Amino acid sequence: MSEPQNPGGASFRASAKGWGMAHHRTLGLAYLGLSTAALLAGVTLSLLMRLHLTWPDWPLPLHGPILPEEYLGAVTLHGTLMLFFVLTVAPLWGFGSLILPAQIGSRRMAFPTLNAAAFWTLVASLLILCASPFVAGGTAISGWTAYPPLSAVAATGPGQALGMDLWLASIGLFSLATCMAAVNMVTTIVCLRCDGMAWHRLPLTVWGWFTAALLSLPSFAVLLAALVLLFCDRHLGTGFFLPATLVVNGIVTHSPADGSPLLWLHLFWFFGHPEVYIAILPGMGLVSMVLANFARRRVFAYRLMIAVMVLIGGIGILVWGHHMFVAGLSPFAGSAFAISTMAIAIPASAEVLSWIATVCGSGVIAGKARLTTPMLFALGFVSLFITGGLTGPILAQPILDQYLHNTFFVVAHFHLIMAMAGVFGLYLATYYWFPLIAGRMLNERLGKIHFWLTIFFAYSTFLPMHITGLAGEPRHYAQFTGIAGPAGELLAATMPLQRHITLSAIFLALAQVPFMINLWRTLRSPATSAPNPWDATTMEWAPNAFSDEPSGPELNTHAGPCEYSLDGETFHPQWQPVTQPNQPE
Amino acid sequence: MPSPLAAAITTILWQLPMNAAAHGPAFDRHLLLNLWIALALLALAHILVLIGLIKRRTHTPPRRQALIEFVPLAALALLFAFLATRAEALWQAARYTGPDRAALQVEVTGMQFAWYFRYPGADATFGATKPELVAPGEGNPLGLDPTDPHSADDLVGSQLVLPAGREVDLRLHAQDVIHGFSVPAMRLKQNAVPGQDIHIHFTPTVPGEYAILCTQLCGLGHYRMTATLRVLPEVDFEAWLTQHAPHTGDAQ
Numbered sequence: 001m002s003e004p005q006n007p008g009g010a011s012f013r014a015s016a017k018g019w020g021m022a023h024h025r026t027l028g029l030a031y032l033g034l035s036t037a038a039l040l041a042g043v044t045l046s047l048l049m050r051l052h053l054t055w056p057d058w059p060l061p062l063h064g065p066i067l068p069e070e071y072l073g074a075v076t077l078h079g080t081l082m083l084f085f086v087l088t089v090a091p092l093w094g095f096g097s098l099i100l101p102a103q104i105g106s107r108r109m110a111f112p113t114l115n116a117a118a119f120w121t122l123v124a125s126l127l128i129l130c131a132s133p134f135v136a137g138g139t140a141i142s143g144w145t146a147y148p149p150l151s152a153v154a155a156t157g158p159g160q161a162l163g164m165d166l167w168l169a170s171i172g173l174f175s176l177a178t179c180m181a182a183v184n185m186v187t188t189i190v191c192l193r194c195d196g197m198a199w200h201r202l203p204l205t206v207w208g209w210f211t212a213a214l215l216s217l218p219s220f221a222v223l224l225a226a227l228v229l230l231f232c233d234r235h236l237g238t239g240f241f242l243p244a245t246l247v248v249n250g251i252v253t254h255s256p257a258d259g260s261p262l263l264w265l266h267l268f269w270f271f272g273h274p275e276v277y278i279a280i281l282p283g284m285g286l287v288s289m290v291l292a293n294f295a296r297r298r299v300f301a302y303r304l305m306i307a308v309m310v311l312i313g314g315i316g317i318l319v320w321g322h323h324m325f326v327a328g329l330s331p332f333a334g335s336a337f338a339i340s341t342m343a344i345a346i347p348a349s350a351e352v353l354s355w356i357a358t359v360c361g362s363g364v365i366a367g368k369a370r371l372t373t374p375m376l377f378a379l380g381f382v383s384l385f386i387t388g389g390l391t392g393p394i395l396a397q398p399i400l401d402q403y404l405h406n407t408f409f410v411v412a413h414f415h416l417i418m419a420m421a422g423v424f425g426l427y428l429a430t431y432y433w434f435p436l437i438a439g440r441m442l443n444e445r446l447g448k449i450h451f452w453l454t455i456f457f458a459y460s461t462f463l464p465m466h467i468t469g470l471a472g473e474p475r476h477y478a479q480f481t482g483i484a485g486p487a488g489e490l491l492a493a494t495m496p497l498q499r500h501i502t503l504s505a506i507f508l509a510l511a512q513v514p515f516m517i518n519l520w521r522t523l524r525s526p527a528t529s530a531p532n533p534w535d536a537t538t539m540e541w542a543p544n545a546f547s548d549e550p551s552g553p554e555l556n557t558h559a560g561p562c563e564y565s566l567d568g569e570t571f572h573p574q575w576q577p578v579t580q581p582n583q584p585e
Numbered sequence: 586m587p588s589p590l591a592a593a594i595t596t597i598l599w600q601l602p603m604n605a606a607a608h609g610p611a612f613d614r615h616l617l618l619n620l621w622i623a624l625a626l627l628a629l630a631h632i633l634v635l636i637g638l639i640k641r642r643t644h645t646p647p648r649r650q651a652l653i654e655f656v657p658l659a660a661l662a663l664l665f666a667f668l669a670t671r672a673e674a675l676w677q678a679a680r681y682t683g684p685d686r687a688a689l690q691v692e693v694t695g696m697q698f699a700w701y702f703r704y705p706g707a708d709a710t711f712g713a714t715k716p717e718l719v720a721p722g723e724g725n726p727l728g729l730d731p732t733d734p735h736s737a738d739d740l741v742g743s744q745l746v747l748p749a750g751r752e753v754d755l756r757l758h759a760q761d762v763i764h765g766f767s768v769p770a771m772r773l774k775q776n777a778v779p780g781q782d783i784h785i786h787f788t789p790t791v792p793g794e795y796a797i798l799c800t801q802l803c804g805l806g807h808y809r810m811t812a813t814l815r816v817l818p819e820v821d822f823e824a825w826l827t828q829h830a831p832h833t834g835d836a837q
Contacts, residue, residue: 067805068805068806068807068808069805072802072804072805072807141804141805142802143802147762147763147801147802148762149761149762149763149779150762150763150802150803150804153761153762156697156761156762156804157697157804157805158805242779242780243779243780243781244780245716245780246716246760246761246779247696247716247719247728247760247761248697248760248761248762249697249761250719250720252716252717252719258780259780260778260780260781261763261778261779261780262778262781300650300653300654301650301654304654326765326774326775326776327763327776327778328775328776328778328781328783331676331677331680331681332681334676334680335673335676335677338669338672338673338676339669342665342666342668342669345661345665346658346661346662346665349657349658349661349662350654350658352630353653353654353657353658354654356630356633356634356637357650357653357654359634359637359638360633360634360636360637360640360653361637361640361641362637362638362641363638363639363640363641371638379634379638382634383631383634386626386627386630386631387627390623390626390627391623393619393623393665393668393669394616394619394620394623396669397615397619397668397669397672397676398672398676398680399612399615399672399673399675399676399679400612400615400616400619400672402679402772402773402774402775403612403616403769403772403773403774405765405774405800406765406767406774406800406801407800467598467599467600468600470599470600470601470620471600471601471602472602472767472769472796472798474765474767474798474799474800475800475802476802476807476808477807477808478805478807478808479808480808483808483809483811484811485794485796485811485812485813486794486795486796486813486814487796487797487798487811487812487813488811489796490602490769490796490798491796
């Protein structure tokens with residue numbers, strides 16, 4: 001370890017030669033910047049939605065009261081921004097470009113220009129989406145799932161004309177960008193692993209990226225095709241998703257072909273369900289590695305975990321129908337998709353058992369396991385994944401879905417397992433890799449405050465949604481008060497919990513302030529980080545892994561990841577020849 | 586049924602609305618079983634992680650490792666299979682077979698942003714409709730065709746009135762976009778899809794007034810696309826039908 005200082009910051013900034021042929025780490029940071037912007041917008045929208053639900057008459061300053069179509073526009077933008085631009089872009093393309101090459105001992109990615117093209121396509125996609133609220137009629141109001149005929153017929157509502165076209169254009173570009181970035185990532189992992197980096201030595205993080213990138217190719221390709229068909233239905237007079245006759249606002253429209261909206265649901269969810277695995281798989285892989293790192297253990301059942309991750313991706317393609325139990329399919333299809341969905345709970349459980357077994361007996365009190373901020377966020381991820389995951393098998397049962405479908409129970413389920421766990425994965429990656437990225441350690445004390453506040457308010461926000469969902473409260477309702485009859489009573493009964501959820505959501509947003517202070521303070525301080533501050537074993541922590549000197553020493557892998565001795569006293573980094581194990585510092 | 590205390594805990598903790606359907610009790614038992622199992626597994630997993638973090642054990646023999654992974658996994662797989670089988674039995678009972686031949690026929694139509702309910706009348710046949718004739722403001726929201734004799738005695742209303750204790754066969758339609766027909770008290774939900782005829786059947790048991798909600802995002806008025814289900818004792822229902830039968834000139 002000749003270099004006293006981590007080569008992170010300065011060297012790759014210097015190596016970025018213009019945006020067209022940008023360095024993969026520059027692109028990685030750029031992806032993360034784009035995601036951060038989308039995240040801030042998405043969080044703001046969610047707070048506005050919560051405030052409006054709780055106090056429907058409250059006028060938004062400089063705007064006035066929030067109208068129902070504006071609420072639905074916020075729902076649509078929130079879902080689209082978070083699912084696509086945050087949970088897909090940041091873990092997969094952001095940290096993937098930033099860390100993945102170093103983790104497989106490569107100094108570059110396979111197709112840098114393609115990666116740059118993907119980034120600029122994403123920028124265009126985001127700009128188009130952000131422009132949509134400002135056009136006539138406003139932004140699309142049909143949610144991120146854009147079910148036709150609502151999304152296919154402009155007369156069905158404000159925002160369904162130009163706003164919907166912009167949404168289609170934005171997500172079309174996003175799909176293209178994702179296919180480009182996925183080709184780059186898959187090729188990089190297949191072709192550019194350094195000597196000795198056999199498939200069974202790849203860190204699970206890489207397996208997470210690999211499975212997610214592989215999944216994103218067929219799923220986004222199908223989405224792109226579906227978007228094109230929807231565009232044709234809107235503007236070229238086709239009827240893929242439109243039945244022969246519709247009466248919209250008293251206007252009778254005839255479609256040349258007797259199409260079906262269910263075709264869109266099939267195509268969309270064939271993309272949509274793998275998409276949620278794309279969002280969470282990189283985090284799952286990283287959690288395995290970080291738990292092992294700080295428990296000073298090998299990953300429990302490491303090879304099985306590789307199989308499990310690929311299996312989750314594989315079965316993930318076969319479960320889309322569980323979004324359609326009450327959509328009008330044959331009831332036999334419901335039974336079939338219930339079986340495939342229950343089946344995916346088994347590899348997911350194996351993953352959780354491996355996490356528990358990896359930390360089990362690691363001994364925080366005995367001082368062996370280290371409860372650092374990254375470790376806390378990894379444990380938080382596990383907790384949220386379990387809590388959100390346990391409602392998965394419940395929703396996989398068609399008969400129960402016939403009650404729970406489109407209630408807040410579902411909102412609670414996917415916000416815990418995908419949104420919150422996904423965001424915890426991002427924080428974990430940030431705290432863990434910050435020494436590599438910026439050459440500085442984030443403050444541990446502020447990090448721990450950030451963690452405890454965030455997990456407390458995340459649970460305080462999303463756990464009560466299970467209860468309001470069980471009480472029958474549906475999603476996508478612009479308000480729960482002022483409605484007549486027994487329906488009004490049912491909706492209004494949830495208002496006390498609604499207020500609690502809204503206040504918790506505000507505190508959850510405020511809980512991110514310690515993180516921002518931490519980031520700002522650390523980036524202003526001088527670079528001080530040791531080369532391998534966490535005693536990590538994976539290749540990105542090798543002394544010269546982040547160096548861009550083409551003449552630099554060759555990177556070689558000599559061992560599997562997380563090779564800690566049985567007593568946890570010594571460890572063997574992947575880059576070190578097998579002769580002498582390293583002593584912890 | 587469990588003790589009153591258990592019932593009270595269930596009501597307070599899970600806040601399920603009243604259930605008034607024949608299939609409801611079995612459904613609630615299965616749902617609550619699922620919820621309690623999930624809650625127990627949640628607690629168990631968190632306790633395991635906490636104990637695991639605190640305790641210090643140096644070495645696990647490889648054979649024990651396999652046990653640690655595969656025994657709980659097999660147990661979970663069995664549990665999931667058990668739940669799926671129970672759920673499948675309920676799903677089959679609800680959906681695999683059609684309604685009883687004597688079931689009451691009601692057609693449900695969703696449009697932005699209202700539900701309409703049609704009873705076939707004495708001839709037990711729904712009359713023809715034409716999209717060109719749809720005019721809610723003119724009292725013809727479904728576009729009933731007056732030239733079809735079957736239309737004459739069709740009863741159309743904005744409230745779903747059903748007799749207690751008799752099975753009902755709902756025929757779901759949508760005129761414009763996809764709507765979600767949901768009656769929480771009947772533990773029931775089914776989308777109404779334009780261009781499709783979807784049947785669903787159930788038996789209300791307890792007279793009362795219950796919420797009908799739209800549960801598929803259908804546009805800006807989605808939140809106010811609600812209606813009321815009135816379940817009446819059988820006798821009162823017959824009286825209601827007679828009272829509301831349409832006066833079609835020479836018919837009555």
